[in-house]
Amino acid sequence: MEKRVMSHFGWEKKVMGPSPSIKDKVQLSTITPNFVVARYKNGKIIKGSTYNFNPHGEVFHIVPREKEAEKIFEVSFSELKAVFFVKSLEGRRDHVPSKIVFEEDEKTKERTTVKVIFLDGETMVGTTQVYNIERNGFFIHPIDEDCNNLRVFVMANAIKHLEVRK
Numbered sequence: 053m054e055k056r057v058m059s060h061f062g063w064e065k066k067v068m069g070p071s072p073s074i075k076d077k078v079q080l081s082t083i084t085p086n087f088v089v090a091r092y093k094n095g096k097i098i099k100g101s102t103y104n105f106n107p108h109g110e111v112f113h114i115v116p117r118e119k120e121a122e123k124i125f126e127v128s129f130s131e132l133k134a135v136f137f138v139k140s141l142e143g144r145r146d147h148v149p150s151k152i153v154f155e156e157d158e159k160t161k162e163r164t165t166v167k168v169i170f171l172d173g174e175t176m177v178g179t180t181q182v183y184n185i186e187r188n189g190f191f192i193h194p195i196d197e198d199c200n201n202l203r204v205f206v207m208a209n210a211i212k213h214l215e216v217r218k
């Protein structure tokens with residue numbers, strides 16, 4: 053039997069051994085979590101923490117926010133729309149998104165501004181430091197600083213239309 057354990061570099065496979073417990077997989081005391089909301093192309097949403105997100109990988113794992121949960125979700129990038137790195141898993145239901153105009157201002161002068169329209173019609177405006185169509189996705193930093201999102205990893209295959217302003 054194969055055992056998978058968490059290291060600072062992601063999941064590692066160890067050959068022969070008993071099935072790992074949640075404590076083997078995630079050592080909460082030694083790794084700082086990222087709070088994330090994974091949104092799938094089919095509308096499914098998973099909220100929790102991740103310890104091994106790698107934008108160049110094929111999968112990563114989310115520990116659900118419920119403390120009693122024993123299941124860790126393996127998330128495949130190929131099924132995702134985007135991964136939202138958030139300030140709080142509860143979100144801000146009272147936040148009214150500001151009307152972001154897709155034009156250059158002082159905050160965005162040093163970065164590339166992008167407007168993403170997803171396949172499901174959702175629109176997002178933000179800045180990015182690196183955009184390469186050959187990659188699986190790229191990070192966007194929201195211009196609306198009052199929103200709950202710190203950054204968003206957008207999957208390239210979930211984009212219907214993309215505008216780029218340098």
